[in-house]
Amino acid sequence: MKNKFFPIFIIFVFISIFIIFYKGLQDTNFYTPETKVNNEIPSFSAELFYSNKIVNSSEIFELNKFYLLNIWSSWCMPCRQEHSLLMDLTKNKNIEVIGINYKDTKINAKNFLNELGNPYKKIIFDKDGTKAIEWGAYGVPESFLIYNNKVKKKYIGPLNNKIIKEIRFTVK
Amino acid sequence: MKILKLFLIIFFIFSFNHLKANNEIIKNKITKNLRCLICQGQSVYDSDSEFANSLKVLVDKKLNEGFSEKQIYSYFKDKYGEWILYDPKFNKNTYILWLLPILIFLIGGAIISKSFIIKKK
Numbered sequence: 280m281k282n283k284f285f286p287i288f289i290i291f292v293f294i295s296i297f298i299i300f301y302k303g304l305q306d307t308n309f310y311t312p313e314t315k316v317n318n319e320i321p322s323f324s325a326e327l328f329y330s331n332k333i334v335n336s337s338e339i340f341e342l343n344k345f346y347l348l349n350i351w352s353s354w355c356m357p358c359r360q361e362h363s364l365l366m367d368l369t370k371n372k373n374i375e376v377i378g379i380n381y382k383d384t385k386i387n388a389k390n391f392l393n394e395l396g397n398p399y400k401k402i403i404f405d406k407d408g409t410k411a412i413e414w415g416a417y418g419v420p421e422s423f424l425i426y427n428n429k430v431k432k433k434y435i436g437p438l439n440n441k442i443i444k445e446i447r448f449t450v451k
Numbered sequence: 452m453k454i455l456k457l458f459l460i461i462f463f464i465f466s467f468n469h470l471k472a473n474n475e476i477i478k479n480k481i482t483k484n485l486r487c488l489i490c491q492g493q494s495v496y497d498s499d500s501e502f503a504n505s506l507k508v509l510v511d512k513k514l515n516e517g518f519s520e521k522q523i524y525s526y527f528k529d530k531y532g533e534w535i536l537y538d539p540k541f542n543k544n545t546y547i548l549w550l551l552p553i554l555i556f557l558i559g560g561a562i563i564s565k566s567f568i569i570k571k572k
Contacts (some may be wrong), residue, residue, distance in 0.1 A: 381540045382501055407514065408505030415530040416503045 295341040320423075321413040328380055328402035329390070331337065331400045337428075339401055345374040346425040349399070349438075350411050352381045353391035355419040357437035364438050365398040373450040380403040381411050381419050474514055481523055484537045492508065544548050 324335050340346055349365060351358040356429070363378055378399035380388050385404070403413055414423065415433075424432040424446060432441055470521075482496035487503045494502045506527075513523050527535050539545045 382505070407508045408501060409509045412505055412509050412530065417531070 295385045320425060320430060322412050323410060325405070325410055326413040328385070328404045329376075336403075338430055339377060339403075340425060342427050344426070347374055347376045347446065348374060348379065348414070348425055350379045350381050350405075350414070350416050350419050350421045350424040352383045353387040354377050354383065355381075359391075359395070359418045361437040361439075362395045362398070362444050364440070366396050368443060368446070369398045371447060371450065372411055374446070375400045379405050379410055381405050381415075382408045474511075475496055476518060478507070478514060482507055484524070485527060485533055486535050486537055487511075488531065488535065 306347075320336065320340060322336050323342075324333055347368065349366075351362075368374060368376060376398045378401070380402050382405065388402075403410060411417075411419075414421075418435075422434040422436050422438060422442075423430050444451055454517050455477055479496060480501075483494050485506060487493045487495050487498040487500060487506075490498045490500050493503075495506045496536040510523060513526065518526070524536060531541055533544075539548065
């Protein structure tokens, strides 16, 4: 009796292990932090890129207005790709684009903006990357749609036409 | 008198060193307990990525501002979620993780004790 069921049991065990591992292969194990929607924007003091003034984040964002906060850097290739889309977005009067310059030197960043144009109303200079952490970001590029001091949406990675369309639709 | 002064100066230097070292130990402990989100399977302490380096700077800043270890953990948990901590809390999502080893231990114990009882018979 025992001998009869034993091989079947072993085969069953191996098949179930195989299925588990096979499923595991298809799973991506990259973790992306959960996007908490309607989260209050963080409050911090930051240095502005051009004027070198120290401001509080609450002075940058006004109520009843849409903002797109874009974290960028001159050394980041995807930022270069999405830049034309940001330039396009500046034509829209309902939204302002705010930049966070992430771990960059001012010379490189200025060259980048001179070459591709400056879509940003204001730029926060984030030399050591700590301001981006306040936002819960972990790389470049990342964008946040902000309304009434709340994060409405978070976009990880470069923006694309579909996202821009979505943003346009939201701010209308 | 001179010797006393010198002694005092040396004493102060060493005592400050100790303070700094103490902070360093806590910082290392905290960064070892934080997961680097862009490098898989590495702690912030082990990693040299841009993200991890900024996190280290921020932990340093928070410690200097007088944050406690727990406050720093909850600060990062607030920003990035539970995943950033290497020590997940016991809740409805993690109870299997915590209870499975105990369960396996009990089942194993049951099997062993059962086979012993059978042998005795």
